Structures are given as structure tokens and as C-alpha cells.
Amino acid sequence: MGDISNVQIGVQNLTYGTEDLGHTNGGCEFAYEPEYTDVIVDLYGNTAVDKSLTGEVVRVTVPLAEVTVDKLKNAIPTGTIVEDSTAGTKKLTIGSQAGKRLSENAQELVLHPSWLPTSDKSLNITLHKAVITSEVTLPFRKDEQSVYEVEFTALIDESRDDGGLLATIGDTSVTSGSTT
Template structure:
């Protein structure tokens, strides 16, 4: 393959944990993959190895979260509990019967997400072949914006949630479709302003991190999944590392560690929807 300057990439990433964007970072996100090996030796060859076997591989991601919100604290701190009188709004988009066609559009809080045969805009998506693919594409676009809302997809249903608690999250989701029955939407409702909140943190003894592990996605800003670094099962023990100083930001130091799936898969790089 010929060399190309387009393969040289810079830039920061958005961090999604269980489909939720954790917001701004400070200092850069770093990933480390380590592989341990065992050299095979025999007496007759002295210390010269005659072979080598991989014994294991680990993956970790250091994510310094600059948005030190109570929600982020709960996300990265096992043994924590958020207590609040506020609530986040949520709504849905459901793709049914048939996949969207060129020009079909979802509008969330005034922002259009449009399916196009030849997508060019930041919020345009390629016309999908299935309703599940449509849900996945919309979810990725909403999460890529990463401002006020997050989305998650289960089959053809996309659940949209406000990032923050409050009535400001109670917004409309509408559709413009060639065949209206193929897409149904429900407005975001249930948002309640919080007047007080706290996070209670236990000592965490005997908490099984594997049972709390979720998908961690590092998505370079301005991309739509083609360059994702995905740790399929990740969790962190929780850490706080900040000083109350006028010239330093407070940061939640989220040191995520990956755990292998039952089939041995540890992480993926690229579009996880790609198939052979």
C-alpha cells in the first residue's frame, strides 16, 4: 500500500463509557497495551532463547476528566451512589418496518440528523440497509455531538437522554420521513431541576469490577466511528486527583482497565460494525 499523508493523524478524542459521553478532558487521553511473554530455553543453548510464547496481554486507558460532575464521579467510582431530587429527561426514536431512505430526517432540539445517499454534512448519515443500522448510525451522530444529549441503541430503538438533570432537557424529537410509519418518535420528558444532590462513596471493599465493566470508546473528535478505539469490557477502581488552586483545574483521574471477553477479545481499533 502506498504511503499517504492522510494517514498521519492528530487530535483529541471524546470518551464514551456505556454510550455516555464523559465530556471534556485535561492533559490528553492515553492508551497502553502491554504484552507479557515467556522465553523458551534449553540447557544446551544456555540463555539464548529458542522460542517465545505470549503469556497474556493487558489494555488500559488513562482518562483525566475535566468535567468533575457528580454524574462523572458515579460513573468512575465503584461503590458510589448519587442522591438527587432532580431527574434527566429521556425520549426515543424507533425505526420500524423498513430502513430510512434518502432525505429522512430526525430533529432533536432543533438539530437535524439526515440520512443521505451521499452524506457530506457533519450530521448526515449514509442510508442504512437495516433498521438496526439506522439506529446505530443515529446513536453515533448524537454522541459525536457530545453537547447536551447522549444516545444508546438496542436493536431499532434509540433512547436519547439529556446529559444534565433539569427541565431544559424536556425537548422535542420530530421526524420528516417519506414513509412516516417507518419512524416513530417520543419527545424527551421527565426532566426535573435539581435543588440539591450528593454522592456517597463507600470503601469499596470486595466490589467485583468485572461485574461493573462496560464498553469504553475513545472516538477522535470529528470522526464517526471509523477510528474508534474500543475496549469492550472496561472499568476503573476510581480515583480523585485535584487541588483547590486558582491556577489548576480539578480532574477526575479515571484509570480504566480492560478485561477480556469470553472469546478472548480485548479491544478493537476501527469501526466495530465492520464484518467480513
């Protein structure tokens, strides 16, 4: 029988590296997309006898509502923040040479349910090495709030064990026990 207490609604608090990504507008979405190839043998023609994992994609899509130079730097990872400390101003410059690797800017992305205390990490979603791979469109309209959507993609973290190379759902501090 089902358990109604397991039905969840609510928003996520988002942390990228050490920075709180701030308010969202429209919720965020976690997606896991496995890719399989058929294993076939002559005896059964084109009927699959098995499926073999050939790749996985983990994505988180977030509509960000706070527009600041620092927040936009997260959305445009190849950009550079330039600060004038004497004037107290800063800017984000954009435009890099081809071949720049996003893995150099990868950081941990943590989604934590807003309805849970900070200490309860049981429903956290953590992308171990996340990078933003989407285009950034920042709308400016007289009758709408400026909200820009970004898509985080998880990269392989070779420091982790097989089966956990991309992401973790739950408390990442759990280190022992049986696996299934």
C-alpha cells in the same frame, strides 16, 4: 513510501456505556502492554527459542475536565448515587466492603476521533469491558482548573473470540473477511 494523510492529531470523544464523558484537558492515551515469557530448552541454555504470551493489559488514561456528581460516579465505580427527586439534589457516597468486583460495573469505553464524522468508526478504539482502576485525585486550587485523571483498564470479555477479548481498534461492526 509513507502517506502524510495517515498522520493524525486531535482529541477523542469518549463514551463510557451510554454516557459521554465530556471534556478532557490534556488529551487521552491508549496503551497496550503485552507480557511474554521466554521458552527455553536445555540445548540452547538460557537463550530463548521462542516467546509465549502470558498476559496483556489494555489501558486508556484520560484527564477529565467536567466535575459533576454523575461524572465522578464514573471515576469512582464503587460509589453510589443517592437522589432526592423531590428536592432535585443528589450525592455520591463512597466506601465499600472489601471484595467488591469491578466487573459488575464494567462498560464499553469508546474513543472516537473528534475530527471524523460519527458514522466513520475506522479509527475508533473500543475497550469491550472497561473499568476504572486508578485512584482519583480532584485538585482544588485558586489558580488551576480542576482536572482529575482516570485510568480505564480492559477486562476479558469471554463473549468475544480469541484475539479480540480486550479491545478493538477500528469499526467493531466488521464481522467477516480474512484475518491475518
